[in-house]
Amino acid sequence: MRTPHPELSPNLRTRRRRVLPGFGLTLGTTLLFLSLIVLLPLSAAFIRTAGLSWEEFWGHVSSPRVVASYRLTFGAALAAAAANAFFGVIVAWVLVRYEFPGRKIVDALVDLPFALPTAVAGIALTALYAPTGWIGGLLEPLGIKVAYTPLGIWVALTFIGLPFVVRTVQPVLEELEPELEEAAATLGATRTQTLRRVVLPALLPATCTGFTLALARGIGEYGSVVFISGNMPLRTEITPLLIVTKLEQYDYAGATALAVVMLVVSFALLFGVQLLQRWFFSPERHGR
């Protein structure tokens, strides 16, 4: 029997030497960490629901009150993330492109929603937007109600999600060479054309990432929303609140059933956005 030449043995051929050692170590750590922190608690939810029969599960997750909460939760989160994508780009633009007194303060202000306990944000926003509050009082005569309506939930989620788009777009904008805009200008493009055809496309991937992060944050938000929404069943009740309510009634199976639905929908949504993004920004988009 002939032994294969060592260089031709498939085992040696496929193994590529890496310059940095530790692929096995870092991947192992990553998997362990993710399992302990993310995967294990989440699979517990699935295992919990496995105790329910399919009919019971479906009954829990498809009652009109629950379906209304889905619509509100995902709808408000999407609307808030969209608003943040738009205004976040403008805030990032102002912070990067212009020097003005107090710029550092504004820059620091952007991170505040990250640091503030969400309940504090919720209470503060409620106080402002309630019919008796400063802003709510001004809007009341116009027939616009913010607090205790879906609009209020949107306000809270926008507040919570603001830093994401700003912080993802800011570094990209800082890196964007001014030569690109100068090149467009010498080629005869107007300011608007330069913005629309050169600057914004360059910012789009970062904006999408920020949008996704804000969306994820909005879907899971609980603390600030419960104060401003008023929590009226079928109208201003979000799914995370329903889960907490069920838990308080010791309905663990029902709570986990809802949790599973949120989990699956959130994951599908985030994964979908990522796929879309990958397809949209891939160099092969034009079919080569």
Add this chain to the structure above:
Amino acid sequence: MSIEVRHAWKRFGTFTALAGVNLSVPSGRLTALLGPSGSGKTTLLRIIAGLESPDATSDPDSGKVLFHGEDVSNVPAGRRGVGFVFQHYALFRHLTVFENIAFGLSVRPRRDRPTTRQIADRVNELLDLIQLSGLGGRYPDQLSGGQRQRVALARALAVQPRVLLLDEPFGALDARVRKDLRRWLRTLHERLHVTTVFVTHDQEEALELADEVVVMNQARVEQVGPPQEVYDRPASPFVIEFLGNVNRLERGRTAAKSVLYVRPHDIDIRREFAGEHAVPARVLHVFSAGNYGRVSLSRGDTGDTIEAEVPRQQLRELNLRDGDRVNLVFRHVRLFPAEGFREEDLPSEPSASRDAGSGI
């Protein structure tokens, strides 16, 4: 399309980039703005393009930019009819090569805009010109540096500019590609005859490529002229030091301090006694590549290092070894004494020598 810049001043904070610079570029020529970094050459190019505006001074004529006699000082960059090529290409990364080149045509107002078909024809024509036909669907990230620079050039040419401006066009490329691209740009210019101004800090590039060289130093123009003239008749110590290799020798004995310059190829190496004006020196190192040999020497009296270039044939006859003692005869020297510039041709035969070299 001739270009004229009148008395342009530009300061950035405390740094003066241009101190009253006048520039006149003849139509259809290839002109190089040559100078070390910080000499103001890029600022001058950006002022011509309209990307930078010169500082206002009390003189109303100051900082005026004229294209073919027409004042374009207040015309924005996009309507000056300039094509600008940036050092780092500044290609739009989210657009294909085709879309990049078409950009200038596609942003025109609807009534001036060529049809999609016409744009495609023009882009394909330019892709042929830059020898990248077939790569129109690629993205800039998928191209090499030299290819990107050619795309940038095609993008600038697509709008049929009256003036082509290039800022260190080969600065970011490696030596080999740079040389090829330089030659290619020269042929391209012969074909198109667009008035072209390019900025470079590489003297070889400027001398080899340009019809006319503008040497800049410390916010001022030092000398303007055809490459041969600028090289042969440098107007100042700066120009002679900046263009090509030169030996700088201080003239010690005379009271009026002056500086003497000798190009390496203007030095003769003699084994025998070569007259009393000859300079004794010691050979440090000999290296020959191609037709010429380079010899490093140490001056006998001061120990200064002198570089000499002698034909290979002569080098063989001399049979120099490290440490040999020789005599140097300067065939052509340039003196920059306090009172002004003087140039002298020295006879190579000791018997006919004048005294110009003495006291060196």
